[in-house]
Amino acid sequence: MNRTVLAALPALLLLAPSCLLAQAVAFTFDDGPHLRETPLLTPSQRNRALLETLARNGVRAALFVTLGNGADRPEGLRLARDWGEAGHVLGNHTVSHLDLNAQTTTLARYRAEILACEAVICSLPGFRPWFRFTFLREGNTEEKRDGMRTFLRERGMRNAHVTLDTSDWRLNEALEKALKASPRADLAPFRQAYRDHLRQRAEAYRDLSRRLLGRDIPQILLLHHNLINALFLEDAIGLFQEMGWEIVDPEIALGDFVYTLEPQRPAPGQSLLLSIARSLGHRPKEWERLVDDGDAEIEWLRKRGVLAPE
Numbered sequence: 492m493n494r495t496v497l498a499a500l501p502a503l504l505l506l507a508p509s510c511l512l513a514q515a516v517a518f519t520f521d522d523g524p525h526l527r528e529t530p531l532l533t534p535s536q537r538n539r540a541l542l543e544t545l546a547r548n549g550v551r552a553a554l555f556v557t558l559g560n561g562a563d564r565p566e567g568l569r570l571a572r573d574w575g576e577a578g579h580v581l582g583n584h585t586v587s588h589l590d591l592n593a594q595t596t597t598l599a600r601y602r603a604e605i606l607a608c609e610a611v612i613c614s615l616p617g618f619r620p621w622f623r624f625t626f627l628r629e630g631n632t633e634e635k636r637d638g639m640r641t642f643l644r645e646r647g648m649r650n651a652h653v654t655l656d657t658s659d660w661r662l663n664e665a666l667e668k669a670l671k672a673s674p675r676a677d678l679a680p681f682r683q684a685y686r687d688h689l690r691q692r693a694e695a696y697r698d699l700s701r702r703l704l705g706r707d708i709p710q711i712l713l714l715h716h717n718l719i720n721a722l723f724l725e726d727a728i729g730l731f732q733e734m735g736w737e738i739v740d741p742e743i744a745l746g747d748f749v750y751t752l753e754p755q756r757p758a759p760g761q762s763l764l765l766s767i768a769r770s771l772g773h774r775p776k777e778w779e780r781l782v783d784d785g786d787a788e789i790e791w792l793r794k795r796g797v798l799a800p801e
């Protein structure tokens with residue numbers, strides 16, 4: 492090795508980590524643990540399927556608890572505890588999943604639900620003072636938006652943003668409907684729609700990050716504690732691995748500077764990336780598929796005849 496190369500080595504070593512870093516994603520699940528009945532799996536089987544798939548793949552995730560979905564009862568609290576005991580993060584997602592953007596939801600009521608959820612989950616292993624806004628809506632007025640920002644700051648809580656928003660809930664609704672109509676329905680088209688949807692969103696949000704921020708960020712993926720993920724989470728993890736994305740701990744992802752930004756548009760919400768874009772006055776047409784609730788995949792399922800027309 493000649494002298495010039497040696498002299499350049501420290502600089503090359505400093506540069507190397509950022510050059511070699513893969514695009515990263517952290518997995519988060521909302522609305523759990525859910526005790527509602529679904530076809531195929533019981534609530535505890537769904538919970539176990541999610542946890543076993545995460546463990547098998549060495550993925551540490553976060554579960555955002557909606558207390559009224561189950562953790563307010565001993566059997567549901569047990570399921571939430573299983574996440575903490577498995578090493579995952581437990582965060583707060585209110586009691587009744589009320590909508591802060593609704594005219595009838597006051598700031599006081601919204602805050603009271605956060606405190607009520609925290610009072611139950613704060614003693615569980617894995618608890619962090621992280622809050623995930625329901626429907627990713629941060630308030631329909633500046634008073635609510637700023638009131639929540641002050642509340643979270645004063646309570647030492649973090650807004651656990653989402654950047655890679657998905658409509659897995661919509662595909663889950665379609666899957667459950669098909670299974671109720673026909674318990675032996677073929678799952679393969681739903682698996683394909685789920686994979687296609689996640690890939691489309693992942694690529695689109697990566698593109699948006701590059702265009703807005705000039706770089707890849709560790710994306711925070713939103714999925715739900717539901718049947719479709721209990722069945723197909725292995726596919727989601729495999730898909731990101733096939734794309735060359737590194738799956739990282741949510742705590743690592745949240746450490747990125749982008750998650751400290753507070754977009755100033757009157758009612759931020761949805762993906763933090765969309766919120767930033769709108770705050771900056773961008774509204775390109777090609778972003779429509781980021782907010783369309785998975786319409787393209789639902790349409791594809793209808794065309795294949797596995798979903799009845801609406």
Ligand SMILES: [Zn+2]
Nearest residue numbers: 521522625626
């Ligand atoms: Zn939710």
